[in-house]
Amino acid sequence: xxxxxxxxxxxxxxxxxxxxxxxxxxxxxxxxxxxxxxxxxxxxxxxxxxxxxxxxxxxxxxxxxxxxxxxxxxxxxxxxxxxxxxxxxxxxxxxxxxxxxxxxxxxxxxxx
Amino acid sequence: xxxxxxxxxxxxxxxxxxxxxxxxxxxxxxxxxxxxxxxxxxxxxxxxxxxxxxxxxxxxxxxxxxxxxxxxxxxxxxxxxxxxxxxxxxxxxxxxxxxxxxxxxxxxxxxxxxxx
Numbered sequence: 001x002x003x004x005x006x007x008x009x010x011x012x013x014x015x016x017x018x019x020x021x022x023x024x025x026x027x028x029x030x031x032x033x034x035x036x037x038x039x040x041x042x043x044x045x046x047x048x049x050x051x052x053x054x055x056x057x058x059x060x061x062x063x064x065x066x067x068x069x070x071x072x073x074x075x076x077x078x079x080x081x082x083x084x085x086x087x088x089x090x091x092x093x094x095x096x097x098x099x100x101x102x103x104x105x106x107x108x109x110x111x112x
Numbered sequence: 113x114x115x116x117x118x119x120x121x122x123x124x125x126x127x128x129x130x131x132x133x134x135x136x137x138x139x140x141x142x143x144x145x146x147x148x149x150x151x152x153x154x155x156x157x158x159x160x161x162x163x164x165x166x167x168x169x170x171x172x173x174x175x176x177x178x179x180x181x182x183x184x185x186x187x188x189x190x191x192x193x194x195x196x197x198x199x200x201x202x203x204x205x206x207x208x209x210x211x212x213x214x215x216x217x218x219x220x221x222x223x224x225x226x227x228x
Binding site: 006044045049086098100101102103105 | 115116143145147152153154155156157160167168170171203216217218219220221222
């Protein structure tokens, strides 16, 4: 069965330090991976997707099919990065499945 | 564009009552998804609807839960005879078209249901 695992519920780093939020997935088909972010008192919003291979707010994530991972990274953390981060998997669209499978989330706290 | 709207934002019900959660998708969006987030867990897919059609309800509990997305008006998630285990945050998301490459789901603020 498809599954997304975020092993860290809480992650705390100092401002300016590198950040890596881990995400591993389990899916036999061709997945699409996403990172969503929820800032305090705001709604869940898309941060980035692996298809776009883009960098948003300094964050990048590379899909590693061999390790079935999609870790989120940022070289220098900023205080405004403090938020809840969710990794999500969308199953192969060709099979008609549109739902997102979410990890449990990682609460990132950036200390000044 | 006001974004995806959900109401109420907070709902308190006693065991055995009915809960109705509403979701108005973004303007121009005709696809709606409902997710449930239990305490300390991630969001879990419940149902995917298009106008007047349920496309995928594989995440919906078989009893007491139903969803609709009528031609006019918001999508409604209905929970009959609520139990304490239904206490959760219920999120709605919408997307603009039949999903394809670059489709994005836009999320509402959620409805927090508390069953006493």
